[in-house]
Amino acid sequence: MQSKLNKYGYVFILPFFIVFATFTIYPIILTFYYSFTSYSGFGDAAFIGFDNYQRLLTDSYFWEAFYNTIYIWGINFGFQLGIALLLAILFSDIRLKMKGLSFFRAAFYLPNLITIASVALLFGILLGWHHGTINHILLDLGFISEPINWLNNPTTARWSVALIGAWMWFGHTFIILMAGISGISNDYFEAALIDGASRLQMFFKITLPLLKPIMLYVLITSLIGGLQIFDLPMLLTDGRGAPQGSLNTMVLYLYNQAFRVNNYGYAAAIAYGLFIITVCFSLITFKAMYRKSVKGE
Amino acid sequence: MNEQTKKKNKIIKSIFYTLLVLLVIISFIPFYMMIVNATRSNADILRNGFTLIPGQAIVDNYNVLLEYMNLWRGFANSLIVALAVTVLSSYFSALTAFGFSVYKFKGSNFLFVTILVLMMVPGQLGLIGFYDIMRTFGFLDTYIPLIVPPIASTFTVFFLRQFLSSVLHSSLIEAARIDGAHEFTIFHKIGVPMMMPAISTMAIFSFIGSWNNYILPLVVLFSPEKYTLPVMMGALRGSQVAQNLGAMYLGIAISVVPIMTAFIFLSKYIISSISAGAVKE
Numbered sequence A: 001m002q003s004k005l006n007k008y009g010y011v012f013i014l015p016f017f018i019v020f021a022t023f024t025i026y027p028i029i030l031t032f033y034y035s036f037t038s039y040s041g042f043g044d045a046a047f048i049g050f051d052n053y054q055r056l057l058t059d060s061y062f063w064e065a066f067y068n069t070i071y072i073w074g075i076n077f078g079f080q081l082g083i084a085l086l087l088a089i090l091f092s093d094i095r096l097k098m099k100g101l102s103f104f105r106a107a108f109y110l111p112n113l114i115t116i117a118s119v120a121l122l123f124g125i126l127l128g129w130h131h132g133t134i135n136h137i138l139l140d141l142g143f144i145s146e147p148i149n150w151l152n153n154p155t156t157a158r159w160s161v162a163l164i165g166a167w168m169w170f171g172h173t174f175i176i177l178m179a180g181i182s183g184i185s186n187d188y189f190e191a192a193l194i195d196g197a198s199r200l201q202m203f204f205k206i207t208l209p210l211l212k213p214i215m216l217y218v219l220i221t222s223l224i225g226g227l228q229i230f231d232l233p234m235l236l237t238d239g240r241g242a243p244q245g246s247l248n249t250m251v252l253y254l255y256n257q258a259f260r261v262n263n264y265g266y267a268a269a270i271a272y273g274l275f276i277i278t279v280c281f282s283l284i285t286f287k288a289m290y291r292k293s294v295k296g297e
Numbered sequence B: 001m002n003e004q005t006k007k008k009n010k011i012i013k014s015i016f017y018t019l020l021v022l023l024v025i026i027s028f029i030p031f032y033m034m035i036v037n038a039t040r041s042n043a044d045i046l047r048n049g050f051t052l053i054p055g056q057a058i059v060d061n062y063n064v065l066l067e068y069m070n071l072w073r074g075f076a077n078s079l080i081v082a083l084a085v086t087v088l089s090s091y092f093s094a095l096t097a098f099g100f101s102v103y104k105f106k107g108s109n110f111l112f113v114t115i116l117v118l119m120m121v122p123g124q125l126g127l128i129g130f131y132d133i134m135r136t137f138g139f140l141d142t143y144i145p146l147i148v149p150p151i152a153s154t155f156t157v158f159f160l161r162q163f164l165s166s167v168l169h170s171s172l173i174e175a176a177r178i179d180g181a182h183e184f185t186i187f188h189k190i191g192v193p194m195m196m197p198a199i200s201t202m203a204i205f206s207f208i209g210s211w212n213n214y215i216l217p218l219v220v221l222f223s224p225e226k227y228t229l230p231v232m233m234g235a236l237r238g239s240q241v242a243q244n245l246g247a248m249y250l251g252i253a254i255s256v257v258p259i260m261t262a263f264i265f266l267s268k269y270i271i272s273s274i275s276a277g278a279v280k281e
Helices: A007-036 A051-058 A060-093 A101-113 A116-126 A132-139 A154-182 A186-194 A199-208 A210-227 A233-238 A250-260 A265-295 B002-038 B041-048 B056-068 B071-102 B108-119 B122-136 B154-167 B170-178 B181-211 B217-222 B229-236 B245-279
Strands: none
Touching: A007 A116, A007 B071, A007 B108, A007 B181, A051 A265, A060 A101, A060 A154, A060 A199, A060 A210, A060 A250, A060 A265, A060 B002, A101 A116, A101 A154, A101 B002, A101 B245, A116 A132, A116 A154, A116 A233, A116 B002, A116 B229, A154 A210, A154 A233, A154 B002, A154 B245, A186 A199, A210 A265, A210 B181, A210 B245, A233 A250, A233 B002, A233 B229, A250 A265, A250 B122, A250 B217, A265 B122, B002 B245, B041 B154, B041 B245, B056 B245, B071 B108, B071 B181, B071 B229, B071 B245, B108 B154, B122 B170, B122 B217, B154 B181, B170 B181, B181 B245, B217 B229
């Protein structure tokens, strides 16, 4: 009976694969095809071979966008992971027995739930030049004597976006780290406690090594998400990545090439460039984490 | 533990709690400033700058805001899209996961590996082709490009299948078959209830993902009355409302406060979902 019923397997997975083929796989293939054409959104797509990719390799705007994306993600991730790790050390310490974990987790997670568009708009005016709240506070406290035009200077603009990102994501990362820590048997910590291990020893010798798979998950998901950053730079600038292109990220560049100047063929090549970069970075991360864990054994 | 270390621990703990409270304030202060400034007039904000005390201009701000944009419409649109996405992706992912777990058919391994590989592909890769296909089909400026693709949610299928492999017993399905139940009945009466905890975990992710999605609705929607909330927020920035800071803050508050309120009631579920999603990997 079972073997006859097995054909139902196809019936059950059919809707998924129809939609998957139409809305995911076909667009990916079509984008790949367009990346070899000078398609402008209308009329025929003229085949131009590797011209788009050649242009991509020497396009200073694209490499600047690449640099900006990595710069912003790097600062963002450093702060995000740093804060989340410190919080995780604190809440996993069995000597301290900190209370209120569920409250703090929820409070720190809140910014992540808010639509990024709203967050961008909110910080856009909080960071305003003459009438922004952040400048008002810093002026009132006497930290600065002149209002700073945060979003008009390349360095402060990039740092602003990165720190807003860290503010949005540290709670999320903290939750994931805590989930990983709760999977570690308490016996390890009890035994270490009896042996008189210090707080930091416990963290570096027990928690951190056992947390490696979770850390890899955090790193890879954050990296893939970070390389695609779009909403914040789009809505914090004029949509083109000003000042001086310092907030022009790869996806923002892709969006503008496609939907502002109708350069679909070139935008498709940017999409594949971004894809190759993402794959390379993910592989490097996997390799680095794997080698380290082998050495540590 | 002797008295001295106890005392030392107490001091350390109070320092840590202070730092934690400080971090909570950092998480909340932007939202608090938003709410305070939403109640103040533009002139008040320009003249008096920073304050923690609310003003009285909230009704005026609301009127200014609604003159230009009906944010509630965007709110309703986002809600409709997010609910449709959640229901469709939950149902069809459960169906697919069930198909992969219960039946042994030719090519099932190959197809599942395909799902796993494409799970890693960033969403923006096919954007250009996707837009072009939607235009060919005449689906631009409709909700179809937002609602239909989530039927094929690779991560949800993966997650549900992992879950099923640990809870599904073939004897249960055999028993239902002997009783003469149809395969779809078995899915609805046994499969879905069994997967329910995992489905609700993924449903939360689907909803949040759809609710916060910005680039896709930005690309496919043109009519302002069809805008989802994030796109409407983006449009607000370029509108005349941007001249009136109080109204602007109020607009942002309208987009934020209902979600914050929902979160207060749902935070437990949402946080355990995130934990489950990460540890299951």
